[in-house]
Amino acid sequence: MSESPGRALRDLRERKPLIHQITNYVVMNETANATLAIGGLPVMAHAIEEVEEMVSAAGALVLNIGTLSAPWIEAMLLAGKAANAAKAPVVLDPVGVGATTFRTETAKRILDEVDVAIVRGNAAEVAALAGLEAEIRGVEAIGATSSAAELARTAAGRLAVVAAVTGPVDYVSNVEHTRAIANGDPMLAAITGSGCISTALTGCFAAVRPDAPVEAAASALAALGVAAEDAARDAPGPGTFHARLYDTLYALSPESLDERANISDA
Amino acid sequence: MSESPGRALRDLRERKPLIHQITNYVVMNETANATLAIGGLPVMAHAIEEVEEMVSAAGALVLNIGTLSAPWIEAMLLAGKAANAAKAPVVLDPVGVGATTFRTETAKRILDEVDVAIVRGNAAEVAALAGLEAEIRGVEAIGATSSAAELARTAAGRLAVVAAVTGPVDYVSNVEHTRAIANGDPMLAAITGSGCISTALTGCFAAVRPDAPVEAAASALAALGVAAEDAARDAPGPGTFHARLYDTLYALSPESLDERANISDA
Amino acid sequence: MSESPGRALRDLRERKPLIHQITNYVVMNETANATLAIGGLPVMAHAIEEVEEMVSAAGALVLNIGTLSAPWIEAMLLAGKAANAAKAPVVLDPVGVGATTFRTETAKRILDEVDVAIVRGNAAEVAALAGLEAEIRGVEAIGATSSAAELARTAAGRLAVVAAVTGPVDYVSNVEHTRAIANGDPMLAAITGSGCISTALTGCFAAVRPDAPVEAAASALAALGVAAEDAARDAPGPGTFHARLYDTLYALSPESLDERANISDA
Numbered sequence: 001m002s003e004s005p006g007r008a009l010r011d012l013r014e015r016k017p018l019i020h021q022i023t024n025y026v027v028m029n030e031t032a033n034a035t036l037a038i039g040g041l042p043v044m045a046h047a048i049e050e051v052e053e054m055v056s057a058a059g060a061l062v063l064n065i066g067t068l069s070a071p072w073i074e075a076m077l078l079a080g081k082a083a084n085a086a087k088a089p090v091v092l093d094p095v096g097v098g099a100t101t102f103r104t105e106t107a108k109r110i111l112d113e114v115d116v117a118i119v120r121g122n123a124a125e126v127a128a129l130a131g132l133e134a135e136i137r138g139v140e141a142i143g144a145t146s147s148a149a150e151l152a153r154t155a156a157g158r159l160a161v162v163a164a165v166t167g168p169v170d171y172v173s174n175v176e177h178t179r180a181i182a183n184g185d186p187m188l189a190a191i192t193g194s195g196c197i198s199t200a201l202t203g204c205f206a207a208v209r210p211d212a213p214v215e216a217a218a219s220a221l222a223a224l225g226v227a228a229e230d231a232a233r234d235a236p237g238p239g240t241f242h243a244r245l246y247d248t249l250y251a252l253s254p255e256s257l258d259e260r261a262n263i264s265d266a
Numbered sequence: 267m268s269e270s271p272g273r274a275l276r277d278l279r280e281r282k283p284l285i286h287q288i289t290n291y292v293v294m295n296e297t298a299n300a301t302l303a304i305g306g307l308p309v310m311a312h313a314i315e316e317v318e319e320m321v322s323a324a325g326a327l328v329l330n331i332g333t334l335s336a337p338w339i340e341a342m343l344l345a346g347k348a349a350n351a352a353k354a355p356v357v358l359d360p361v362g363v364g365a366t367t368f369r370t371e372t373a374k375r376i377l378d379e380v381d382v383a384i385v386r387g388n389a390a391e392v393a394a395l396a397g398l399e400a401e402i403r404g405v406e407a408i409g410a411t412s413s414a415a416e417l418a419r420t421a422a423g424r425l426a427v428v429a430a431v432t433g434p435v436d437y438v439s440n441v442e443h444t445r446a447i448a449n450g451d452p453m454l455a456a457i458t459g460s461g462c463i464s465t466a467l468t469g470c471f472a473a474v475r476p477d478a479p480v481e482a483a484a485s486a487l488a489a490l491g492v493a494a495e496d497a498a499r500d501a502p503g504p505g506t507f508h509a510r511l512y513d514t515l516y517a518l519s520p521e522s523l524d525e526r527a528n529i530s531d532a
Numbered sequence: 533m534s535e536s537p538g539r540a541l542r543d544l545r546e547r548k549p550l551i552h553q554i555t556n557y558v559v560m561n562e563t564a565n566a567t568l569a570i571g572g573l574p575v576m577a578h579a580i581e582e583v584e585e586m587v588s589a590a591g592a593l594v595l596n597i598g599t600l601s602a603p604w605i606e607a608m609l610l611a612g613k614a615a616n617a618a619k620a621p622v623v624l625d626p627v628g629v630g631a632t633t634f635r636t637e638t639a640k641r642i643l644d645e646v647d648v649a650i651v652r653g654n655a656a657e658v659a660a661l662a663g664l665e666a667e668i669r670g671v672e673a674i675g676a677t678s679s680a681a682e683l684a685r686t687a688a689g690r691l692a693v694v695a696a697v698t699g700p701v702d703y704v705s706n707v708e709h710t711r712a713i714a715n716g717d718p719m720l721a722a723i724t725g726s727g728c729i730s731t732a733l734t735g736c737f738a739a740v741r742p743d744a745p746v747e748a749a750a751s752a753l754a755a756l757g758v759a760a761e762d763a764a765r766d767a768p769g770p771g772t773f774h775a776r777l778y779d780t781l782y783a784l785s786p787e788s789l790d791e792r793a794n795i796s797d798a
Binding site for chain 3: 290293335336362456501
């Protein structure tokens with residue numbers, strides 16, 4: 001755990017990895033712009049005719065189930081297996097898991113058929129995916145308490161992934177190691193797609209830290225959190241905050257990220 | 267008609283209803299962010315496998331035909347019927363009706379098969395949907411004249427819905443009562459999706475005023491209009507206006523909405 | 533070549549042509565807003581049931597293969613043929629051609645079956661489409677050198693289109709005439725969709741200059757370039773730049789465009 005998020009950011013900006021994203025319609029522009037701002041090269045492609053070829057050139061694959069349909073699931077599975085074959089890390093965002101059976105089953109199917117490196121979701125989504133709903137009441141509150149750390153740890157074990165649970169404090173765990181990231185701003189919750197952006201950025205960092213998924217996710221969440229802190233300063237509301245967030249992601253320096261990232265063991 | 271738009275806004279912010287939107291690709295991010303800014307929780311889902319389950323948890327359903335295709339129509343019909351069964355109000359945005367036979371027939375089919383509470387469109391769209399094209403020349407001009415009020419009234423009767431016709435002055439009618447909303451700014455016409463945003467906001471207010479669709483639509487249009495007035499102040503152009511619109515929707519207080527909403531009988 | 537870009541812009545703002553765009557999910561909102569800001573009326577429609585009827589009312593058709601799938605290809609071909617029959621110019625953006633066989637073959641198929649007036653892409657895309665990959669190394673660098681002019685000329689000849697190759701300097705060629713456009717700002721490369729926006733604007737100008745595609749493309753690229761120069765002034769980063777770009781496109785006057793457009797023979 002001696003990694004520095006700043007060093008990962010420097011590598012990301014130098015290598016400019018292609019980040020293949022099969023994501024939802026709502027946030028495609030936003031995750032593409034966030035990927036560019038942090039230093040990656042986004043590509044969106046979902047046709048079964050091309051996803052395997054496209055992912056073969058990518059440094060990471062991001063799968064996001066926010067606006068699912070049957071052909072997209074097929075594309076996600078094809079792309080995921082091709083990413084596994086190419087040893088490109090796969091990051092899964094289980095948007096809305098627990099809200100419908102279709103989403104829950106699709107996320108589980110992806111986890112069954114694809115070797116997913118990192119799952120990034122909010123507490124409710126990660127709990128639903130890990131089958132912890134029954135044990136959880138008031139998922140909204142979890143993020144504020146130490147139980148979100150426990151959730152990340154348990155989900156990591158049950159799902160055999162690195163689990164990144166975002167909330168007021170974010171937790172990333174591979175069971176053995178759990179990291180807390182205490183950066184960010186409540187304004188993130190006032191714009192749609194901030195979770196999806198955090199997943200896309202996790203893909204960017206995973207592309208340059210494929211063998212250190214805990215640190216990749218922690219670095220990504222710290223980078224977004226620090227950028228959000230800067231974007232929220234004097235922002236009159238979520239629209240201006242949203243526009244500025246790309247400014248501050250773009251302007252974020254490796255030195256500043258190392259200095260301000262609030263990452264600790266949990 | 268003793269409702270206060272401010273009280274509806276307060277209820278919206280307290281209850282945070284889930285607003286299920288099956289809408290067009292162009293505006294998904296925008297309607298989601300507007301929904302969040304006013305106080306609702308947006309969810310976009312269009313798969314036939316999940317729309318019925320998703321809408322069962324929603325306070326309202328918004329159907330928008332801006333970028334139609336056959337599978338989406340099927341999803342809209344399934345979701346609409348499920349919303350009816352759950353007694354969640356359905357708001358329809360007939361984007362581009364009259365421009366192609368496909369759009370006109372689809373909108374009519376939705377009206378036939380689903381109990382739509384509110385139709386929100388511009389004068390040309392509402393006229394085409396109500397079969398009033400032959401009686402209308404220069405639809406662009408209608409919004410500025412009292413004939414838009416007549417259009418809203420006639421369409422409400424013919425379509426058996428509350429009709430909300432937006433333009434320089436907006437008119438909302440259930441035949442018996444017709445309300446004029448004289449808020450807004452011409453800059454709204456310079457961004458794509460402002461109509462779709464008004465429909466999404468109508469869904470938000472309908473979720474907390476399911477039994478008062480005229481006041482729900484009037485409150486939503488007043489809220490957007492007041493927010494647009496604030497966003498347009500000193501805005502150098504539509505890009506800045508657009509970003510600020512989410513700031514001003516977010517900052518809009520119930521008191522300010524009551525004070526500034528310019529709603530009258532028409 | 534006596535055209536004035538300012539005069540074309542004035543015509544565009546007076547006639548407000550409908551620009552039918554079958555484009556990718558990532559940029560739909562952005563190209564629609566850019567189309568509005570410059571003076572056109574955007575419409576997005578991709579259903580095979582309506583594309584022919586929709587394009588029959590349009591001044592130009594923009595095809596963009598950024599997020600392809602089989603049904604969209606069918607729609608593009610139908611719309612393209614209908615645009616040809618209606619004598620509306622067709623502009624093609626071969627996003628990502630060369631990255632996958634599927635994209636390359638689809639772009640070629642569109643060129644085979646549709647009479648495309650203008651192809652707008654970056655150097656790598658245009659080179660791949662024209663079968664010039666083998667002769668090219670380091671496509672990123674091409675834009676900065678005179679070889680991009682040669683690429684535009686050669687591609688125009690091989691593809692029998694007007695080729696618009698964008699980069700640090702843009703080149704537009706119909707083989708006989710080649711124009712260099714030296715406007716713009718590096719910040720354009722920091723936002724997703726700036727290429728797609730340039731294609732949409734090319735469609736707008738082509739709608740009012742259907743018989744002068746070289747000047748239409750040159751005018752569009754100059755307009756975007758000048759607007760980008762204004763938007764970049766004091767912009768703290770790509771998010772603010774992006775929002776302002778719609779302000780500056782909207783505010784661009786014909787006089788200013790004529791004065792500042794840096795178009796020369798190449």
